[in-house]
Amino acid sequence: MGLYIILPLAGLTLGWTIRWLYARFQLTASEQRAERIKQDAIKEAEAKKKEILLEAKEQLIRERNQQERETRERRVELQRYERRVMQKEEVIDKKIAQIEKTELGLAERDKFLQEREKALEAQEERYKAELERISGLSREEAKAIIIQSLENEAKHDAQSLLNKIEQEANLAAEKKARDILITTIQRLATEVTGEVTVTTVSLPNDEMKGRIIGREGRNIRTLETLTGVDVIIDDTPEAVVISCFDPVRREIAKVALERLITDGRIHPARIEEVVQKVSREISQKIFEEGEKVLFDLGLHNMNQEAIKTLGRLYFRTSYGQNVLYHSKEVAIIAGMLAAEIGANREIAKRGALLHDIGKGVESDSDLNHAEIGMDIARKLGEDPRVINAIGSHHNDVEPSCIESVIVQIADAISAARPGARRETLDNYIKRLENLENIAESFSGVDKAYAIQAGRELRILVNHEAVNDEQSKELAKQIAKKIETDLQYPGRIKVTIIRETRIVEYAR
Template identity: 35%
Template sequence: MSPIVTGLLGLIPGLILGWLFVKKRSQAEAEKTAQEHQQNIEQLEADQAERLEALREEIKSEQDTEEEALKGQIAEVKERASALAEEEKSLKAARQKLNSELGRVQSQTESMTRKEDQLQRQIESMEAREGELETELERVAGLTRDEALKQLEEELRDRAHERAAAELRRIQQQGQEELREASAALLAKAVFRYGGEVIQEITTTAVHLPSDDLKGRIIGREGRNIQSFEEATGVDVIIDDTPGIITLSSFSPLRRLIAHEAMTRLLRDGRIHPTRIEESVAKVRKAVDRSLRQKGEEAAAEVGVQGLDGAVLDLLGKLSIHQVNGQNQLHMALSAARLAERLAAELDLNPKPCRRAALLSLIGCAADHQMEGSTADITVALARRHGESKKVLAALEDLTTESGPRSTTGIVVQLATKLAASRPGVQSEQLAESIERLEALEQMALEEEGVRQAHVLQAGTEIRVLVDPAEVSEGKLMALAQRLVRKIEDRADRLGEVQVHVVRETRVTETAM
């Protein structure tokens, strides 16, 4: 047999066996699938049966719940009906009780009306009686009702003023003591802290520069310019980091004035070198001397003093740049001359020597660094050197003696100089202006109700007010003083502290026959 036939014969049994195996397997799978379908159907039927049973139970439960709710609602309706019946019974009882109360209230109202009428009649009777008593009281007391009320009101007001014034006085005294202690401490601290600054302000003068670049030109090469300026003027030139300012320091106000004018001219001219500095200082010194001489001549002419030596006029002019205790010495000398003239006229003395001596009483201040001795001694020496009269010299010598003046002129001059030095503001104002200011203080006091007289004392530092005791009571004095103080603070052109004294005096005069 050929190999092909042999292969085919061997393949046929295999195919038959494979077909049988596949067929058997397919039958087994079909049976298995049928069983699974049958199980699924049975499971589905069981599930549907369970669902139907659960639905049946749920419907039954809901029906039971609704029945219970209906039963509860029926019971609640029955209870409400019973409660309404009870309320209706109670309302009927309350209505009956209210009707009885209304009847009782009506009877009480009628009784109250009768009592009110009776009380009204009693009130009318009492008012009539009160009018009779008031008329009788006015007849006995001699005062009407309004007058009595006004008198009582005034007495109460006076008592209140007295108590308020006493309390205010106590508070003021306590406040003044505390203020005095605090001010003393503050003044001590201020003097300690700022004493150096005050000295610096008195002995220095500032020069403002257009640009800080000028500081280098003022110093010059190797400091030649500043050394030349200091030698020519006798002042110290202080150049520091302060922008736009240099400081001129010297104890002499004349030197500072010359240095300030010379530096101003040099800065304006722009040419700063030793030769130009010396020329500028020389020109400024001559110009300042002429200006001071002119001021001295104007001062002498202002008070009518003639025939003064040129050197004395120079010294008078130099007084205009001297400050002592914050007061310009030339103004102070002019004020002393005016006061001496007025005092001499009041005493029927010759005013010329008094006025002349008072004007020259301070010229020693302008030369005290050139001569030895006190200001008064230097003044006498200068007056004697420049040919003043014996009366003027005697008056000036009286200012140097500790035992007091020996001549009438000396008394007048000494009194005038003390007044000029002590009166606030006298150096800067004319006598007429001062008198007007004092009269204004008196007028302010006289404007107050009940003020009889007012006197200004101590050159305007004290005002004494006399009141009418019939119009101003004791309790109103403090209030009046406070009003005057506020008025002076608000309106017066005052200089320094002004004390207000209010005096109430009662005088009784009888005549013995």
């Protein structure tokens, strides 16, 4: 029994001992393996350390070699730069030496020139003193004479060249203008005189004057009130005079009075009836005359008010010339001139037709008919060139296009042709005499002649008393004197003629 207990205990003890020994053995083996791993790691780390150190040394050596190589290259480059700088310094030194040498030569030359200049100045002073002694003139007087001589010579040469250019240009322009005007005049066919509105009504007998006046003057008052005119009944046999600044109202009164005289029934009711009927007829006639002119000229796109204003010119006269017929004639001439020189015919004709349209408007303003015409054309939406042609035909504004100049020329041609206008002989002669007297009142004028119905004043001057420059100033002064002292239609051209005539006879 005891054996049975001891044997298991001994076996258990032996087994535990064996297990302990095995565990101890395993622990020892693990420790040895760990130690070996540790030692291997230490050796590997040492080897890696040595390898890294070797690589670092090699890298350091490479970098040191690279730095030494770059240093050598930089040293070589610096040496090359140093040699170049030294060479440049040598060149600069040579140039400085050469410049110093040149400066020294220039200083010596300058000194020589200064001495020479002083000698020349002294010699010049001697010459000037000798010249002053010989000529009897001071230096300033001689200088003034020379300058004046040069100035006169330069002015003479410039004026000669200017006169030559002007003569050549005038000859060429005059020939071309003459050809164009001759062609235009040959193509123009118009009446020599236009219809003139009269203000005198003929009566069958003097008894008719009493019937026109009526009982207590009621008939004549009714006629004057309805028409806005003054009926003048004087001692003129078998005639009465109608006075009114408005030509349309004057025409209405004239026609109405003629019909009343023909009808024989003259009383306020009949007068009112006839005046109303004649007013409608005259209004229609105004419109028809305006349309007729537009149709004859081939112009379109004009509104009703413009046509009526244009038609009113039929009853206006200027120096005996019917204004509407004058405007039509100017438009025809302007169209021909524009066609000859290649300008715009439509613009030229419209500007010419409307150039006196301001005369057909009743206005209390201080504006002249050209300025009023410009306002009308502007309100009608006309082309700016047409507006400028209206305003510039009497030079109230400056012409801005060739069509405006054409209208000026056409207006002058229409007004200046024989029979276009009439003026009393006494006034005409008096105006020409005044023109000539004004010109002859100026010093240096030998003779003055008023030509072209007083539109041009030709003046002959004394060539010894008046030179070319003074001739221009004299023309301006005479023109200004005429503008100040005289009243005249249109423009007056002032022409100064200065010539030298030398006559010799061969015997």
